[in-house]
Amino acid sequence: MSSYRITGETGEWEIVVGMEVHAQVVSQSKLFSGAATEYGGEPNTQVSLVDAGFPGMLPVLNKECVAQAIRTGLGLRAQVNKYSRFDRKNYFYADLPTGYQISQFEHPIIGEGKVEIELSEGEKRIIGVTRLHLEQDAGKSIHDQDPTRSFIDLNRAGVALMEIVSEPDIRSPEEAGAYLRKLRQILRYLGTCDGNMEEGSMRADVNVSVRPVGEEGYRTRCEIKNLNSVRYVMQAIEVEAERQITIWEEGGTVDQETRLFDHVKGETRTMRSKDDAHDYRYFPDPDLLPLELEQSWIDELKAALPELPEDKRARLEKDYGVSQYESGVLTAEQSVADFYEEVARGADARLATNWMLGDFFAALNRTGRSIEDSPVSAQGLRELLGLISDSTINGKIAKEVLEDMVETGDSASAIVDRKGLRQVTDSSAIEATVQGILDANADKVAEYKSGKDKLFGFFVGQTMKAMKGKANPAMVNDVLKKLLSA
Amino acid sequence: MSLDAKKVARIARLARIGLSDDEVQTYQKDMEGIIGWVEQLNEVDITDVPPMVGTGLATARLRDDIVTDGERRDDVLSNAPEREGLFFTVPKVVE
Numbered sequence: 001m002s003s004y005r006i007t008g009e010t011g012e013w014e015i016v017v018g019m020e021v022h023a024q025v026v027s028q029s030k031l032f033s034g035a036a037t038e039y040g041g042e043p044n045t046q047v048s049l050v051d052a053g054f055p056g057m058l059p060v061l062n063k064e065c066v067a068q069a070i071r072t073g074l075g076l077r078a079q080v081n082k083y084s085r086f087d088r089k090n091y092f093y094a095d096l097p098t099g100y101q102i103s104q105f106e107h108p109i110i111g112e113g114k115v116e117i118e119l120s121e122g123e124k125r126i127i128g129v130t131r132l133h134l135e136q137d138a139g140k141s142i143h144d145q146d147p148t149r150s151f152i153d154l155n156r157a158g159v160a161l162m163e164i165v166s167e168p169d170i171r172s173p174e175e176a177g178a179y180l181r182k183l184r185q186i187l188r189y190l191g192t193c194d195g196n197m198e199e200g201s202m203r204a205d206v207n208v209s210v211r212p213v214g215e216e217g218y219r220t221r222c223e224i225k226n227l228n229s230v231r232y233v234m235q236a237i238e239v240e241a242e243r244q245i246t247i248w249e250e251g252g253t254v255d256q257e258t259r260l261f262d263h264v265k266g267e268t269r270t271m272r273s274k275d276d277a278h279d280y281r282y283f284p285d286p287d288l289l290p291l292e293l294e295q296s297w298i299d300e301l302k303a304a305l306p307e308l309p310e311d312k313r314a315r316l317e318k319d320y321g322v323s324q325y326e327s328g329v330l331t332a333e334q335s336v337a338d339f340y341e342e343v344a345r346g347a348d349a350r351l352a353t354n355w356m357l358g359d360f361f362a363a364l365n366r367t368g369r370s371i372e373d374s375p376v377s378a379q380g381l382r383e384l385l386g387l388i389s390d391s392t393i394n395g396k397i398a399k400e401v402l403e404d405m406v407e408t409g410d411s412a413s414a415i416v417d418r419k420g421l422r423q424v425t426d427s428s429a430i431e432a433t434v435q436g437i438l439d440a441n442a443d444k445v446a447e448y449k450s451g452k453d454k455l456f457g458f459f460v461g462q463t464m465k466a467m468k469g470k471a472n473p474a475m476v477n478d479v480l481k482k483l484l485s486a
Numbered sequence: 487m488s489l490d491a492k493k494v495a496r497i498a499r500l501a502r503i504g505l506s507d508d509e510v511q512t513y514q515k516d517m518e519g520i521i522g523w524v525e526q527l528n529e530v531d532i533t534d535v536p537p538m539v540g541t542g543l544a545t546a547r548l549r550d551d552i553v554t555d556g557e558r559r560d561d562v563l564s565n566a567p568e569r570e571g572l573f574f575t576v577p578k579v580v581e
Contacts, residue, residue: 027551034554043572047562048555054565064551092502094576141579151573154562279500292545 004172005213008245012213015241016221017170017206019233021183023162023193024137024201025068031136031160032059032102039199043153051158053097058287061086065160066291068192069109069134070301072162075190075308076129078113080298084133086288089280095139095152103163105282108133109291115166115186116310117178122324127179128167137161162193168207168218173234180204180230185309189334197228204233208240210248219244220254224261224268236261240268312337320349329357335371342378347385355385359399363406375406384412396469397421425472427479430463433471434479437462448484456480489518 006013027037033050050057073080087105110132118124139157141150164183170176184195184202195202209221224240227233239261244254259268307315313327316337322330330353331337344352360381369375384401387393393401393416404415416422424430437459438445448455463476494514498505505513559572568575 029551029553029555034549034552035556036553042559044559044562044574046556047559049558049561050555052562060549061546062551063548066548090500094579141576142573143578143580145573146570146575146578148578149568149570149575150577150579151570151575153573279496281500289544289546 004174006210006241006245009249010212013210013241013245014171014213015237016168016209016211016218017176017237018168018221019166019170019176019179019207020205021164021166021180022137022203022205023072023164023183023187023195025065025134025160025162026192026194027062027064027068027160029062030158031062031065031134033158035158037159039201041155043151044155046155047157051097051154053099059102059285061288061291062160065134066109066293067301068160068190069132069162070293070298071190071305072164072187072192073110073113073132074298074302074305075186075192076110076113076115076132076164078129078132079111080293081107081109081111082293082295082298083107083290084109084293085290086134086285087282088285089135089282091280093138094150095141095154095157097139097154097157101136101138102285102288103135103282104133107290115179115182117175117182118328119174119178125169125175127169127175130165130167132162132164135161135163168209168221173237176206176237177230177234180233182309185332189306189309189312191306197230200228203228206233206237206240208237208244209254210241210244219248220256222254222256222268223258225258225271227261232261232263235263235266236268239266243268306334309334316340320344320353322349322353326353326357333371339371339374339378343382343385345382347382348389351385351388352382355381359402363402367406375409376402380405380411387412387416391423391425391472392416393421393423394469394471394473396464396473397423400469421470423472424467424470425475427475430467430471430475430479431483433466434459434463434476434483437466438483445484456484459484489514489521 004015006015024037025031029035030037030048030051033048035048035051036046038046048057050059070080084104085107086102088100089103089105090100092099108131112131113129115127115129116124117127137156137159139152139154141152143150145151166179170179184193184197187193187202188195193201197203204227206224206227207221208224209219211217211219222240222244224236227236240259247254258271260271261268309331312334313324313331316322316327316330317324329336330340340352340356343356360376363376364371364374367375381402384398384405387401388395388398392413397416401412401415401421404410404419405412408415410418441459441462444455444458448459459480460473460476463480464471464473491510491514494510494517495505497517498510498513563569563574566574
């Protein structure tokens with residue numbers, strides 16, 4: 001059990017946090033209309049008359065969006081409800097042309113599930129998922145184009161969202177961050193949401209309350225809306241908890257309300273404009289029949305589910321002998337795991353792991369590239385590692401070759417040939433060089449023999465330098481030992 | 487269930503309908519009539535009857551996920567009380 005505590009004037013406090021994550025569903029067309037969902041289109045071109053709320057237009061449910069919700073439910077090890085229903089959530093807002101959002105209130109498509117999170121010291125916790133339901137996204141308001149008017153683009157209106165509601169199980173900003181990251185990882189693996197928080201395809205509302213350590217039950221919570229990064233979620237929880245503790249300690253009471261997080265000022269503040277909006281007057285949408293799912297379809301989707309992060313981790317540990325830490329890094333993104341397996345399958349797995357996490361990641365960082373547009377292919381990296389394994393080159397030279405590969409795009413063996421980097425394994429050539437070094441440094445040899453063992457490294461270095469790094473290191477060691485003890 | 491004037495005014499406000507005091511009284515009476523009628527329906531015992539949504543005979547029809555609509559900005563904007571270029575415009579919404 002993690003123990004995040006805030007020390008107030010009157011004692012120790014703990015925080016209680018639940019999250020509502022809105023994840024945009026990956027689909028070609030919208031939840032209830034045939035308009036495109038693609039991001040970044042010309043304003044108001046990806047809008048059907050259904051999305052624009054024209055009278056008489058009827059919604060028709062998108063099968064793929066339902067499938068995506070089911071896949072996500074299965075990935076969250078949650079219950080899939082064979083009966084679910086759509087309701088109208090009524091409120092007025094400029095970017096909501098119909099005056100209501102079609103959502104699922106009483107009967108969501110997915111019930112209870114769980115997400116396992118991992119904290120900094122490898123500690124694991126389960127965060128409960130209460131439910132997941134399908135709903136429509138709203139349009140976009142643009143406020144900075146005109147002093148007196150807001151501009152409305154409805155391209156996003158009607159795009160399918162999954163709202164994933166957690167239990168109030170989260171007890172620290174770190175856990176909140178870990179939960180959101182884990183959720184994003186699962187959704188990406190499943191291909192049900194791209195998890196791109198900058199583009200707004202994943203956003204979080206956070207419910208925060210505080211209580212003195214040891215107190216049972218929950219105190220009044222506040223909801224902080226629309227956080228679009230893991231960092232903001234963590235910061236918002238921290239400052240909101242501080243605010244509430246100050247109120248309680250000064251003898252006041254926290255009002256249940258919706259607040260906004262201002263990351264520039266580092267504070268939360270009341271969102272007054274929607275005071276009235278909490279009375280949503282939900283009722284079943286008369287335009288839509290209940291959604292009933294066949295078990296055979298659920299089974300079909302389950303059978304085709306991709307390997308989930310935790311399963312992949314366990315498998316990499318078993319198949320390639322990677323450590324728990326390494327498997328965590330390698331499976332953070334599916335694309336990284338795929339790349340790794342492509343490399344490791346035909347190479348020495350330990351070598352593949354070390355190179356992937358070391359020099360290869362460093363090269364990506366240095367060039368600012370992602371694994372998707374990596375300057376070196378998995379096959380290319382595997383070829384390089386093969387050259388190490390069969391003693392064509394040594395590890396040090398391999399680093400140089402990798403740099404060259406990143407720069408020129410040439411294959412490892414082409415570079416080795418072009419630069420003449422083939423490892424020298426001819427013992428007489430190595431012996432001759434070593435002898436030359438020892439002769440040129442007679443004083444150091446004497447010092448070594450009188451007990452200055454550290455000089456061994458100096459002789460290795462000099463030999464490697466003389467042989468342009470191409471000597472087989474193990475052979476250099478052997479030859480040096482032999483000649484120095486002579 | 488009785489419906490006071492305050493509740494009528496609130497319902498009107500949620501629906502963005504402006505009512506004068508006289509109108510509040512009129513609608514209060516009308517709506518109480520409706521509620522009274524519904525309360526009469528409540529006398530029927532429906533313990534074992536599941537709530538009916540739609541006809542109960544059919545379930546949702548699903549459509550394939552293909553783009554079949556859009557690229558009709560002129561239609562979409564045609565009824566807008568106000569527009570500017572490619573956008574609908576509304577009085578500024580301040581957060």
